[in-house]
Amino acid sequence: MRVTLFMTTSANGMISRPDQREDFLSPSNWDAFLDHARRTGGIVWGRRTHEKVRAWNRKYLDPLRGLRNLVVSTDTGFQAGDEGFGTATSPAEALWRLSADGLDQIMLAGGALLNASFARERLIDAVVLNLEGVIVPQGIPLFAPDGIDLSLALQEVERVAPNIVQLRFDVVR
Numbered sequence: 001m002r003v004t005l006f007m008t009t010s011a012n013g014m015i016s017r018p019d020q021r022e023d024f025l026s027p028s029n030w031d032a033f034l035d036h037a038r039r040t041g042g043i044v045w046g047r048r049t050h051e052k053v054r055a056w057n058r059k060y061l062d063p064l065r066g067l068r069n070l071v072v073s074t075d076t077g078f079q080a081g082d083e084g085f086g087t088a089t090s091p092a093e094a095l096w097r098l099s100a101d102g103l104d105q106i107m108l109a110g111g112a113l114l115n116a117s118f119a120r121e122r123l124i125d126a127v128v129l130n131l132e133g134v135i136v137p138q139g140i141p142l143f144a145p146d147g148i149d150l151s152l153a154l155q156e157v158e159r160v161a162p163n164i165v166q167l168r169f170d171v172v173r
């Protein structure tokens with residue numbers, strides 16, 4: 001199973017403000033996110049990210065219907081709602097479930113805590129970062145502090161919007 005982490009960050013690596021607002025990130029990043037999700041066939045994200053996105057307008061989640069999507073939570077009773085998401089209680093279980101469904105690649109979509117969990121278990125194969133031309137003084141970083149070092153090999157650099165650069169890396173094992 002190939003796992004690609006896809007995230008949008010400020011130029012200083014913040015994925016949201018401390019209160020979870022992402023007002024400094026352009027809406028076009030969501031379209032880039034959807035493009036990648038469709039190409040991989042499924043997404044995995046953390047319980048906090050799921051609850052955040054569920055609170056948005058439904059038009060954001062509707063395009064993900066038809067993909068194989070999972071929310072990771074330690075809570076065995078967690079209900080993902082009716083947006084077509086399944087659940088898993090660990091990164092390994094998420095990959096096992098998606099693999100059993102026939103997927104050979106998926107997109108890891110945050111947030112910081114789940115990214116760090118996948119990194120610690122050495123489950124990330126590639127990283128795609130959309131870097132927005134903005135610096136915010138405080139926020140939630142790309143990886144929670146309990147992550148580990150990841151060595152990356154730069155594959156591509158592309159200007160995907162006037163103020164957004166996309167960096168594509170493979171993880172060096």
Ligand SMILES: NC(=O)c1ccc[n+]([C@@H]2O[C@H](COP(=O)([O-])OP(=O)(O)OC[C@H]3O[C@@H](n4cnc5c(N)ncnc54)[C@H](OP(=O)(O)O)[C@@H]3O)[C@@H](O)[C@H]2O)c1
Nearest residue numbers: 008015016020046047048049073074110111112113114117
């Ligand atoms: N800019 C971007 O591209 C982007 C993308 C995604 C998210 N975000 C932002 O990131 C923020 C949320 O990130 P976050 O770090 O606070 O939370 P998160 O990573 O989305 O979710 C954390 C939760 O995932 C579950 N989890 C994590 N590791 C696990 C493991 N090894 N086993 C089982 N469950 C595990 C736990 O759920 P339980 O507590 O239920 O056990 C944990 O509390 C939001 O503000 C969101 O907007 C930004």
